Amino acid sequence: MHKAYLVSTGTELLLGKTIDTNSVFLAERLSNMGIKVVGKSVVGDNREHIRNAISLGIKSADIVITTGGLGPTLDDLTKEVACEVLNCPMVKIEAEVNKLREYFRKRNRNMPEINLKQAMFPVDAKIITNNNGTAPGMYLNKSGKTLICLPGPPHEIMPMYIQEVEPLLQKDYGQNNQQSAVVAINIFGPGESQVEEMLAEIVEDPRGCSLALIAKEGEIQLRITAEGKDTSHSQTILNELVDKIKSILGDRIYGYNEDALPVVVANILLQQKLSLAVAESCTGGLLAKMLTDMPGSSEYFWGGAVSYSNEAKTKIMGVNDKIISQYGAVSEPVAREMAIQIRKLAGSEIGVSITGVAGPGGGSEINPVGTVYIGADSQRGTQVKRLYFVGNREAIRTLAAKSALDWLRKLILNNEI
């Protein structure tokens, strides 16, 4: 099994406030390819510490991936030090200089001379294009080792790794890693221990597979790896187990692998040619934001109202203020009216509403913090559901928005809306 070592640089990663999500991302992608991550180091922007970490990586593994420290400033040292460790001098690459000049020209800014160091690479390095920033990455094979330098910002590194680095690694290190089969099952609704209980029989006897449950932002991901004698055998074992799990979990499963709940819901709306409008109170725009995270969302998403104040509920959506004063803003009748009125305003097939108490203040005996009503209106009528979540403000808001999405998914799939 090939080995990799990760080196993250950045003083901010050592202050206990920023989590090094890059190395988590890379470790997962590498493991999925069958490359074993044997270690990782995080160091500050300090020449000696970076050198020690990279040297240790080169000693322990076939592949060393660094993240961070590719910026133009004086404390961006990673690429320079890594090339020193591997004894590879860098030269100025004209094509990269031109790209940098173009990047600044587009923004009507002068390029500071200091940025030129981002165009320095060893002559035989493959340069990895960065479409989301100025720092290109590099992939370098030297003396039987592979050195990969990538920038620090997650939105830069992730596309670069997936689009360019992974195919190169696949070519250089992927040959022996084909025999296992892997899938992740994405579940919304039940908690971790509930899923574990439902799958008790499978956890006891995973039939040649290994299972891992991961809980994240109110969702559960169940990862299954099958190790058969060859790829097709692994896939057969895996499929059998997945079928069994599907029969137990049913529509609690909303997708597989990279599927995200908002994208799954969007695709269902698109397929069924349904349009949606939303009326949000406690989630304050989060549901609309999730529904528009994907390109092309105008195909199914009309828009919505964020009625944070009671007055907004009345003025922007025409919710009858008598209903609000009679039942309170967090109530079944108000959720109902919000869904009805936003659909009427939009002329869409479906209207969805959320009203609740996200906290920390605002709770009462009848509606403690965490109480959320979600409503759904269509020509078939209006439905409202009362939910209760435990957690901080952020958790309650996230769970409320996701629960509305998941409920909508089930209503459409079960032909109940």
Added chain:
Amino acid sequence: MHKAYLVSTGTELLLGKTIDTNSVFLAERLSNMGIKVVGKSVVGDNREHIRNAISLGIKSADIVITTGGLGPTLDDLTKEVACEVLNCPMVKIEAEVNKLREYFRKRNRNMPEINLKQAMFPVDAKIITNNNGTAPGMYLNKSGKTLICLPGPPHEIMPMYIQEVEPLLQKDYGQNNQQSAVVAINIFGPGESQVEEMLAEIVEDPRGCSLALIAKEGEIQLRITAEGKDTSHSQTILNELVDKIKSILGDRIYGYNEDALPVVVANILLQQKLSLAVAESCTGGLLAKMLTDMPGSSEYFWGGAVSYSNEAKTKIMGVNDKIISQYGAVSEPVAREMAIQIRKLAGSEIGVSITGVAGPGGGSEINPVGTVYIGADSQRGTQVKRLYFVGNREAIRTLAAKSALDWLRKLILNNEI
């Protein structure tokens, strides 16, 4: 400043599924005490890799803290290897043997012989009691270095560290750590290299301070540490430098330390008793979501409209559809109308609008992907700004929402709205 190095052991930390929260916890506690974490390593349960990481730690720092690998099983190697590195033989400590026997007796279980290795320590180690598990920790001073070994489970390590380790560290390393002064300056607007250029003179001569620039989600954080001969001297040096930086960066600085842009804007609105309504197109609810992340947002936030479709702009806000068809949805006049109409609807002091092309599709020659108009309306009139961002959909949306917040901040503070 005293230095620490963290070593986490555990194969599960290298699979990209489990986040090493222990090292985040320790880094924050150590930083708060004035001890600098110069690096950290994560390694699997492998003797050689653990030895390399601990050796590197001993080389780079005064204090090495290991987490994990104190269990009874064969692959629990950390304490053993750490003592080898420091050349400290371990002996069986009878008092610990008795505690282990007691632990198992209480649970009506027989103690497996293998657990006895948890009672092995160097003779001069301080043993750290673990009230939540079987593995005691240790604190060992040897040859001018301090080695601390703690177990892996967060609910075991955290009380052990806070109750026993931190006081020991305070005694050994706390005396001289009172002299530094630290501040972070939060900046929105200019890029990393631009900030560095503006501060070139200070970067060259930081007057006894050290500087670190961190770029994150379109923002820049400048961290400054002053090391004077005592606390008040450090604070004086720091204040002088901060004043100098303030005079250069001016209102590009929106806050300090933990201040977040939406919270800063919220506080300004609260102080000036201004209420706000928003009309969002390409950000799809993100601006409203940011403005309602904080509890108590109903004090200044009325609500808003997410007018993702053109029809929504007309129906929900009353933007004249002729303006949309004449100028296009992404245009100065539409941004203007959106801000005016949402303020009118809300009866709020301020209306803010965003319309743009978040991409990846939908760009044109006049309005390429990344073009965003933001509008602000008050009784003083309406202003519109055209911006251009480069990046993926998520980056463009985040930058658009933050730019609207930051513009609003400046408009209010400069009395221009």
